[in-house]
Amino acid sequence: MSASLDKGINALKEQVDSSVAAFFSxxxxxxxxxxxxxxxxxxxxxxxxxxxxxxxxxxxxKSEYTLLGRIGKMFGLNKKVDDELLTKWEKRVYDNCTLCxxxxxxxxxxxxxxxxxxxxxxxxxxxxxxxxxxxxATKRAVTIGxxxxxxxxxxxxxxxxxxxxxxxxxxxxxxxxxxxLLLSSMEIMNFPEFIEAxxxxxxxxxxxxxxxTEAFEATNSGIQIGVSDIAAELVQRIVDAAxxxxxxxxxxxxxGHAYMAIRWDGPNLIGKPFNFKVRHILEILDxxxxxxxxxxxxxxxxxxxxxxxxxxxxxxGVIEQPRNLIxxxxxxxxxxxxxxKMNWCCGAGGGVSTNERADKVRLKVFQRKKDQLxxxxxDAIVSACSNCRIHLEDGLEEYNMDIPLMSLTETLAEHLxx
Amino acid sequence: xxxxxxxxxxxxxVMRSRGVSRxxxxxxCAATASMMAMSPAMIPKIAHAxxxxxxxxxxxxxxxxxxxxxxxxxxxxxxTIESLIFDSISLDYHHTLQAASGHAAEEAREAAMNENxxxxxxxxxxxxxxxxxxxxxxxxISNLDMFMQTAAGAAAIISVGTCAAYGGIPHAxxxxxxxxxxxxxxxxxxxxxxxxxxxATLAKAGEGSVVSKPIISVPGCPPIPVVITGVLTHxxxxxxxxxxxxxxxxxxxxxxxxxxxxxxxxxYDKGLFAETFDDEGAKKGxxxxxxxxKGPTTYxxxxxxxxxxxxxxxxxxxxxCLGCSEPDFWDGGGFYKALSMPTENITQTAIYTAAGAAAxxxxxxxxxxxxxxxxxxxxxxxTIDDLEK
Numbered sequence: 001m002s003a004s005l006d007k008g009i010n011a012l013k014e015q016v017d018s019s020v021a022a023f024f025s026x027x028x029x030x031x032x033x034x035x036x037x038x039x040x041x042x043x044x045x046x047x048x049x050x051x052x053x054x055x056x057x058x059x060x061x062k063s064e065y066t067l068l069g070r071i072g073k074m075f076g077l078n079k080k081v082d083d084e085l086l087t088k089w090e091k092r093v094y095d096n097c098t099l100c101x102x103x104x105x106x107x108x109x110x111x112x113x114x115x116x117x118x119x120x121x122x123x124x125x126x127x128x129x130x131x132x133x134x135x136x137a138t139k140r141a142v143t144i145g146x147x148x149x150x151x152x153x154x155x156x157x158x159x160x161x162x163x164x165x166x167x168x169x170x171x172x173x174x175x176x177x178x179x180x181l182l183l184s185s186m187e188i189m190n191f192p193e194f195i196e197a198x199x200x201x202x203x204x205x206x207x208x209x210x211x212x213t214e215a216f217e218a219t220n221s222g223i224q225i226g227v228s229d230i231a232a233e234l235v236q237r238i239v240d241a242a243x244x245x246x247x248x249x250x251x252x253x254x255x256g257h258a259y260m261a262i263r264w265d266g267p268n269l270i271g272k273p274f275n276f277k278v279r280h281i282l283e284i285l286d287x288x289x290x291x292x293x294x295x296x297x298x299x300x301x302x303x304x305x306x307x308x309x310x311x312x313x314x315x316x317g318v319i320e321q322p323r324n325l326i327x328x329x330x331x332x333x334x335x336x337x338x339x340x341k342m343n344w345c346c347g348a349g350g351g352v353s354t355n356e357r358a359d360k361v362r363l364k365v366f367q368r369k370k371d372q373l374x375x376x377x378x379d380a381i382v383s384a385c386s387n388c389r390i391h392l393e394d395g396l397e398e399y400n401m402d403i404p405l406m407s408l409t410e411t412l413a414e415h416l417x418x
Numbered sequence: 419x420x421x422x423x424x425x426x427x428x429x430x431x432v433m434r435s436r437g438v439s440r441x442x443x444x445x446x447c448a449a450t451a452s453m454m455a456m457s458p459a460m461i462p463k464i465a466h467a468x469x470x471x472x473x474x475x476x477x478x479x480x481x482x483x484x485x486x487x488x489x490x491x492x493x494x495x496x497x498t499i500e501s502l503i504f505d506s507i508s509l510d511y512h513h514t515l516q517a518a519s520g521h522a523a524e525e526a527r528e529a530a531m532n533e534n535x536x537x538x539x540x541x542x543x544x545x546x547x548x549x550x551x552x553x554x555x556x557x558x559i560s561n562l563d564m565f566m567q568t569a570a571g572a573a574a575i576i577s578v579g580t581c582a583a584y585g586g587i588p589h590a591x592x593x594x595x596x597x598x599x600x601x602x603x604x605x606x607x608x609x610x611x612x613x614x615x616x617x618a619t620l621a622k623a624g625e626g627s628v629v630s631k632p633i634i635s636v637p638g639c640p641p642i643p644v645v646i647t648g649v650l651t652h653x654x655x656x657x658x659x660x661x662x663x664x665x666x667x668x669x670x671x672x673x674x675x676x677x678x679x680x681x682x683x684x685x686y687d688k689g690l691f692a693e694t695f696d697d698e699g700a701k702k703g704x705x706x707x708x709x710x711x712k713g714p715t716t717y718x719x720x721x722x723x724x725x726x727x728x729x730x731x732x733x734x735x736x737x738x739c740l741g742c743s744e745p746d747f748w749d750g751g752g753f754y755k756a757l758s759m760p761t762e763n764i765t766q767t768a769i770y771t772a773a774g775a776a777a778x779x780x781x782x783x784x785x786x787x788x789x790x791x792x793x794x795x796x797x798x799x800x801t802i803d804d805l806e807k
Contacts, residue, residue, distance in 0.1 A: 003807045007800075013793035065786050126800055128807035139802045229800045 005083055008127020012060040012081070015119040023111040024061050027051060033103035033113055038344055039096040042365040050103035053092045054116040056081050056123055086129045093120055094131045095358035099224075099257075099350035100310035105342060114315075121226025130225050133355040138221040138230060145237075146217045147354065148185035155183070155216060158192040168199045173245065174210035179284070180247040180276075181211050182218035182238065182262070184255040186386035194254060194386075197413030201285065204416055205293040209251075215241035218253050220261035224351030231261065232269040238262060242276050249277040251284055254407055256311030256349055256385040263316070280312060281409055282384055286321035289328065295417035299331045302379035306408075307336070307369075307392060308343035309385035322408055326382055329415040336372045344368045348391035366395030373403065384408045429654075430469030443468075450651050453644065453723065454660065454670035467655035474654065475530050475538040477568055478512035481561040482554050482588040482597055483544025487579035488514050490640035510538075513556065524557045531571050539653065540572035545581040545588045546603045549596030551614050562612070563619045565603065570622045574632045574659055575600055576649060580742055583637035583666070590748040601633050601666060632659050635666040639742035642723050645671045665745070667717070676713035676739050679721035682706065695736070706733060710754040712741030 033050040034040045040048040062069040063078040072078045101114035124130060130138075137147035144151060159170045171177065179202070187194040202209045215237040222231025242250050252259040263278040288294045306326060312318045319340045326333050338344055347365040352358045369392070373381070381403055383389050389405050396403055433443060447464040451457075456464075480488070492515070509515065510530035511523070518526055530538065542565065547553040551560030569575055577600040580586040588597035598606065606612050608629045615623075636645050649668055652660045660668040677683065685691070685705040692699035692706055705711070713721075716739050720731040732739055738754070741747040798804075 002804050007798070007804070010793050010796050011800075013790065014797060016790065064789055067782060125805060128805065130805055135802075135805045138805065142802045225805070227800045227805070230802065 003126060003128030005081075005086070005127050008086065008123045008125075008129070009060065009081055011126040012057055012120070012123035013064055015057060015122050016061050016065055019112070020057070020061060020116060020119065021065060023113075023116060024058055026109040027111060028109060030108060032106050032108060036102045036106040037097075038100075038102075038347060038365045038368040039361070042367045043096075043361070045096075047092055048096045050097070050113045050117070051111075053089070053097055054113065054120050056085060056089055057116060057120045059085075060123070081123075083127070083129075086124060086127050089120075090124065090129045090131065091357070093117060093124055094134065094351065094355055095361055097350060098310065098345045098347065098352050100345035101315050102310070102342070102345065105314065118223075118226060122228065125226045131351075131355040131357055133357065134221065134225045134351050137351075137354045138225045138227070141217070141219070141221040141234060142230060146185040146188075147219055147221045148189060150185040150188050150217070152213055152216075155188050155211075155213075158188055158195060159211075162192060162196045162199060166196055166199060168203055170195065170199055171208075171210045173213055174208065175245050177208045177210040177245060177247050179207060179209040179249050179251050180242055180245060181209055181216075181251045181253065181281075182258065183211070183216050183253050184219050184258055184386050185217060186219075186255070186390065187253055188216075190390065191386060191407065191410070193410050194407060197407070197410045198281075200413045200416055201288070201294070201409070204295070205288045207293075210245060210247065212241040212245060214244070218255055218258035218262065220258060221351075221354075223257055223261045223265060224354065228269060231265065235262060235266045235269050239266075239270060239274060242274075247276055249279055249284070250274075252278060252280050254281060254384045254386055254389075254409060256309040256316075256387060259316055259318075260311040280316065280318050280321075280384075282312070282318050282321045282325065285409065285412060286324050289324060294328065294412070296328045296412075296415045297417040298329070298415055300329055300411075300415075301331055303332050303334055303377070304330045304380055304382055304406075305334050305336050305373075305376055305378040306339070307346065307381050307383040307388055308340060309383060309388045310343070310345050310349055312384055313343060314341045322382070322384055325408060325412055329411065334376050334378060337375055338372065344372060346388045346391045347395070349385075349387060353387055353391055362391065363395060363398045366391075366398065369395060370399050370401065373401065378403060380404045380406055382406045382408050382411060428470050429473060432473065447651075450644075450648055453719070454648055454652060454668070460655075464651060464655045468651065473508045475508045475510050475534040476541060477510055477527060477530055477538055477572075478515075478541045478543070479565060479568060480513060481542065481544035481546050481565065481582075482595065483579065483581050483586075485514055487543040487640040488512075491578075491643050491646055520557060524559070527568070531568065535571040537573050538571065539650075540568055540575045541578055542575060542582045542600050543578045545585045545597035545599060547588070547595035547597050548603065548606070548612060548614070549594075553595040560614070562603070562614060563616050565600070566607065566615060566619045566623045566628060569600075569604070569628050569631060570624075572631055574634065574653065576646070577601065577633060577635045577637075577666075578646060579641055580637045580639045580747065583635035584745040586639065587748055590746070601635070604628060604631070604633070633666055634659050634662065634668065637665075637667065637672075637743040638718060639740075639747070641743070642671070642719055642725065644723055645719065663717070667743075671719040671723075672717040672743065674717065674722075676716045676718055676721050676733070677711075680713055680733055681721070682733060700736065703736075706736075706738040708756050709738050710752065710756055711738030712744070712747070712750065712757065713739040714757060716741040716744050718743040 031049060037048060037050050059079050059081050063073045069078060097117050099114050099118055103113040107113060140149045141147045163170055181198060220231050220234045222234050238250065252262055259280050267273050304326060306322055346369055347362045352362050381392060383405065389407065393405050444465055448461050451460045451464055511527040513523060516523060546561050546565050548562060551562060554561045556564060577583040581588060582600050585597050585599045588595055634649055636649060648671065649660060660670060663669050663672055682703060682705050686707055690699065690704040691708045692704045693708055694700065695709065711733065713733065724731045740753050741750060
């Protein structure tokens, strides 16, 4: 109960670094980021313009770190950062942004706007202006170990089911395993088929793998709410488990921000390099394909398209791999307009799906994905992020569209040759 | 008698009788049109106007001058159309050129004035002394009286040369004779600032309303011959004076600076300058700016029209422009002094400036760094208990 404006302002001061200063100095106010953001294109609301969302951070940079701003501050001429401003900006920063990073791609001067929004969230959260839903999820992640409140017994129950159904062993806490698999709560609770698929594929591929009972949760609420201290704590749990089991590679599951959190932000958050590799599950599967460890049977004839999860494709660079894998089992793969690194976000990443207040707007901006789908009329959508998957299902239902969603890993497992 | 019969002839007739071919005449018209920035459609109009024009009466008055302007205009190396046109005007009075002298000469001037009152063109070279009339008199008439009387009946006044246009060398500091340009003398007259004008002159000046006469300045020390004939051609073709700039100069010839049309301009743009008259730069034909060239502030046609039948112009001969077609060029502070120089030691200045800027940058950077460090130090680890107020 100790969040305060002072803490928020201090956090914003901390967030200003050379790249932020360069970004703000370079911004020409051209507004090109607006048309790159689905929250702007689908609502037409000027306050949804990405660069507008970082106004609190911009004000701190201007008044604390620029010569003119310092002079202005002496005479009280600067625009202030106060609770009123932060209250106003709360929805812009949390509800109307999925940190998808499409704005960063189009900025003509190369500003990483998504990074700046992420930094702005640090100040918002420290000042007590984070959305209730995200605060709750973060608390559960720290205290229970999962934002959805999933505990080890729940995972064990699902693993039991999988083992019974498949007759395969799901290895737990195996020291020296090649791979350590992480899972998102969503997969444990809604899509246990994922665990089954992994068990099948990895057994067929003949590799050693394991799940740690001490750190199986891949998601990182600290990243979404914008508190690096908490994000670091959650990353540290995984690092400790991976080091304890001496695994060579940690696998991030079908979840967007989890991959970004552990692979790209992770070492920076804990302040040292990992002594293991981090890979996304699609990267591992594509390696199996290259090594000839994946034997596939039967091809799908229905029109399949792939929804690129932002953190995996645009922010993660895993773009070729899913296409290689889909082409193994599909004869009829079609790309959406704007794919790969320029794909449109589903509308619910970056903590938006955890924030009930944003339910209305996330379904409204789904219109963008609907337009994309209307253009190619696929029979089914393949994706590789549970959060995208849940929200796509929500959106399709909202817009009365009957297109099934498929997990790439699960579909691949279904096509494994005996 | 021959003179009188010539007067009845048109310019075209005179030129043909002198063996100027139609072809070279049209070439002259085309050149004039292009130099005065007229459309090509004007060429036949110029030709027609010149051919059919009655030769205008021109009275040429020379006051405090060196005859350089007349030399420039008349000492043509070959018989050019310009000189022929000049020959072909009815030059009724020009005391350097005319055969008559003394009272006979003055009578010729008065006769021409009376005959063409209000229609003749008055060309003036030299400045007019206003202090003591005795400084310069012709046939016992002071320059001031002669100018005012003659100007009274002119259709237009052309100030040829820098002395007539701005006062020139006689006007230069300390201006011992109280010399002024044509324009300044008329301005002083209209402000009642002139003493020593005879009552007869005053009466005549009033009659002709001297104050309202159009004045065309053709400055230069000396001016380019073609500028004179261009102005005359314009007057004969349109019956009006050409478009003038703020100093009364025809824009067609004085519209651009020497610098802007200089063939050495690319060296200026690259920063390649001759430092002395015998260095590598001078030999390589680099920009003469540092040797005092006034090209950037001088408006004239030298760089395009050139001198001596298009042979060259001063800069092409390796000498900086003196700026002779600009007011007070003689008092400009030295012909070999550059218009402005950056600083004595540009490298050192640049180093000091860079060092100063770097120091400010480092100071600001240090302030920013300490501010950021303070913020980091003030950071309390945020836990889940710190997410709400």
